Amino acid sequence: MAVLIPDVPKDCPNGERLVYEKLGRELPADWVVLHSLGLPRHETKIWGEADIVVLSSQGVYSLEVKGGTVSCSDGVWLFAGPGFKSYTKREDPWTQSKSALMAVRKSLCDANSAFKEVVFGFGVVMPFTRFDVAGTEFLPEVLLDKRSYREGMDQYIERLHRFWEADYASREGKTRRGLTPHQIRQARQILRPDLETALSIGGYLTGVESKIIQLTNEQIRVSRRLTANPRSVVRGAAGTGKSVLAMDRAKHLAGSGRRVLFLCFNRLLASHVRRSVAQEGISGLDVWHAHGLYREIIRRGGKEAELAALDESHPEFFARRFPEVAADALLSNGGEPWDVLIIDETQDLLTTSHFDVFDLLVVGGLNHGTWHLFLDPLQNIYGSDAEHAVETRLATAYPVLDELEDNCRNTRQVAAQASIISGIDLAMNNAPDGLECENVFYGSRPDALQKIQDLVEKLLSSDVRLCDLVILSTRQRSNSLIAGLERLAGRPVCDLGNEEEYADGAVAFSTMHAFKGLERMVVVAIDMQDIGASQWAMLHYAGLSRARCLLHAFVPNGSTHRYRRQATAFGERARIRSK
Missing domain, CATH: 3.40.50.300 (P-loop containing nucleotide triphosphate hydrolases)
Structure with a gap:
């Protein structure tokens, strides 16, 4: 994990934050990534700013991030959300990134002439946008857009390195190099020097949190198995990262063009995930909490009177009767099933009646469809008999079974x-x-x-x-x-x-x-x-x-x-x- 300065970016669009955090997760530990670097020596502005600067053994790179939609009309560029108000600029993103890089290069070379031998380059990142417009002002070789955003950031920096190294060789006839470990530390102090400050509780917790929000090796192995198998059941205690894996799988499958239903038991969790999906601009991913989806299905199927006739205080209302009405509504109204079903908090829905509904929600049903279930067996509210009945039901689908044991949430x-x-x-x-x-x-x-x-x-x-x-x-x-x-x-x-x-x-x-x-x-x-x-x-x-x-x-x-x-x-x- 690269060193991020600051640990947590402030007052920036969500797209910019996501790119910054992805760089932190996926770049080597001895590299340094600076966010929102002020540039008093900017060549065209009294005070400029670089969105992100990467100090690495492969060179120094300034990245301009456009975390929303991008368009241009009559030389005026329009950048729109999500997560920030729309704004316009006369400069294209490549020119913005280049001018920021020149200010960074001047600061470093003025401080130490040895930096003149280093590879300096710029790049443009558009995580939510496909940009395939041709133009003399654009360098597609240094662009990372929606099409390739899922590639590792280490691969993107390597791509920038190859391009700019070749560019210098063609213009100067010699090879430039990356920063040495000593130069990375020196460049960091020149561009953003340390200050002697007291460590607050918030600052300490931020440092601790950075250790627990990344996927563990165990989760990475499970994630790979999920990719290779159409059906799986992932079990783990609280804090082992089930929700992280569930969302990662849902986003990946939606990104491949499939219609995905992400289902969970908790309404607040569903709202949180839905906002996250909207902010990231992900299409093809529908997020529902189970009871909300059931009520919508019942409304569309014209079964509201049957639901209203039931007593919600009855012990079996949520476990059996509510999902039975939803299943009847699906059978009578049809409705197009989703290509993929992902369920978080499955332990709260662990009855055969709920699984009758799930069977109708996914193409191919539970036996032949694509689905992934995530559950905490310690929180099973329906007991071992219900769990055994569901396991028997799922056995004919031959799902892959995985266990998570590493705690990646809590200290x-x-x-x-x-x-x-x-x-x-x-x-x-x-x-x-x-x-x-x-x-x-x-x-x-x-x-x-x-x-x-x-x-x-x-x-x-x-x-x-x-x-x-x-x-x-x-x-x-x-x-x-x-x-x-x-x-x-x-x-x-x-x-x-x-x-x-x-x-x-x-x-x-x-x-x-x-x-x-x-x-x-x-x-x-x-x-x-x-x-x-x-x-x-x-x-x-x-x-x-x-x-x-x-x-x-x-x-x-x-x-x-x-x-x-x-x-x-x-x-x-x-x-x-x-x-």
Whole structure:
């Protein structure tokens, strides 16, 4: 993984951020990638800026990123979203990238003449756009557009290196070289020198997070097997990266021109994935949460009266009766099935009635279609009998079975704390070290509210961003510890489940149940008085595992002994595993 400076880009379009993060993931560890580099020595502007600069053993490259649609009329270029307001320029992207490169080259060569022997080049990246217009101003050799964006960034830099090395050889009659390791460090200090600063909590967590958001070798192997097989079942505990793999598979198959249905149980997760798909400009990928899709199918099939006649409080409504009506609607109305079915959180849909619906949603059905299921067997709410019936149903389709064991979401401290409180062990393999996760014990409700205020203020003043923080409760907000509390640390408190209420700049609140499938860098867990109670264990396991880097649990003083008992039991389980 290359060194990214800064670790997290700020105030930039999503397309630019995605390219920057992809460079970080796919370039060698001793290379340096700079984002939004200010250029006071720009040749045509008082102050210029390079979107991205790569310092590498293959040379120095300035990249201009256009993360939306690109068009040109009468010499005026129009660049449009998603993720930013449309704007126009007289300069084409190649000229912008070239002029930024010249300013970078001047800064380096003025500081040290040895940089004059280095390969300098520029490139243009359009991740969401196919650009195949011919023109004397355009260099297709240095363009990375939608057609080839999935190729590794290391391959793209190698392509730039070959082109610019040949260009220099033809113009100068000699070969230029890349940067030495020493020159990479020197160039980095010239262009963006280090400052002596104190390390904030937010800065530390960002560094820790960079270690856990990449695919592990285990996930890469599983991903390759998914590519090679039309049907698979991937099992893994919380934090092992099932959702990451599910989305990666869905995007890849949609990118190959197939109609893909991404289905999950959680409405918030579906909304999150849907926004991500829209921002990336991916076509052919439909995202639904299961109950929302069922209601739409029933509406189209004219079965709304049958659904309305059912009692939603009946124990079998969601497990059997609701999907049965949806299946009837599909049979009566038909409807075009999808080419591929990808289901995340399958454990929440693990009944034969749900699988009757799935069989109708994909071309070829479950026996002959293309589908991939991702599930956490520890969160199976329907029990072993239902799981056995589904496994028997799927056996005739001969799916590939895979297990994920590496934790690529949580730090070791988060995984341990969530395991202690819930009594259900998260994966610990390859989880990186992070900050200690502290319980906050309190007496009265006013004492708890003051401590929550103090904690949130501390986190925000230590560079933890609001978008990286969430308060999770085992209860609805109206029944939670913060019921009636409108503001925290001077910010409004908004419920993620209420899309009309939620706004940027708010402290996010959600129930643990509604937050399944999502994650945040920092989780503040409240209403934890039921630690150790078996009926709450699964909810605690699902909710607390949403924290990537830091977990603070608010526990009443009366439950202190329960936590100690849970910690002792966790230690004993760990001792047995180590034998």
